[in-house]
Amino acid sequence: MLYRASRAALICPVPPSRMGVTCGGRLNLSRGNLQSPSDSGRETEREADMSLTDKDKAAVKALWAKISKSADAIGAEALGRLVTVYPQTKTYFAHWPDLSASSPSVKNHGKKIMGGVTLAVAKIDDLTNGLLDLSELHAFKLRVDPANFKLLSHCLLVVIAAMFPNDFTPEAHVSMDKFLCNLALGLSERYR
């Protein structure tokens, strides 16, 4: 459990321990995600640090329904931004002749990545198992440092914000961010 928590910390912002979160001296229970010590039988959710509530899943699905028609464009944009804003990520694509956002390699690969995200939306109720194959791919073949998942997640959020400013409300943002964090965790499941 400690290992999973430290892996989560590498991938996503880590809130203070649940018992320690205070807001003006009272426990912050406003988002309903915190679990009292008397909860039993919810070990798997506690392990994951950021459990997706039903509200989160609904928000992700609702946002996805609005943006999925543009999935290819979103993927291409996000990947183009990743290599531009975080040039160290270019090391994974050294075999491509053209790394600009408009290059066919970037466009195609962005499409592939979004295929993965689409799969994850469909498997939102069990990301760990649903993403096992992709995790093996990233762990053993691609060997992408999991810290980069956070960078791509951020680029995806920026692109969605730019393309769909009215739909990407703060509520949609928090659910999407949590979903992408859990996606990244699922992708890193097989690493070690």
Add this chain to the structure above:
Amino acid sequence: MVKWSDFERATIQDIFSKIDSGAVGAAALSRCLTVYPWTQRYFSKFGNLSSADAIASNPKVAAHGKVVMGGLEKAMKNLDDIKNAFKDLSVLHSEKLQVDPDNFKLLADCVTIVVAGQMGKAFTAEVHAALEKFLAVVVSSLRKQYY
């Protein structure tokens, strides 16, 4: 000293001239408090922060968002020496406000997302990169005086 290309300099000035600074500050801070709720720990005196709507309509959040943007504008005006321009702000955040510096990155990410929402297509990958570099320097300068 940070090196800025002509493009980066021009882009950062351009962003600030195009955006509605007050609105960006308010939206970025309220997004930060919503998306990363543990950041609310620093705003216990701000009143009702119990829901996304409450945060979005909280006048103290909006006012403080403006203060934050004032800081970013100061950085923009002192592009060649943000570190020194921010010395007092860094001491303030570490000694008086006692903010965990990891939170600066979270707010910076929210600023990026709000600016992206405002600028839409004009927020190209290159403009995005310039803004993130700027915000990274601001965050680093704010962390400088922590010990």
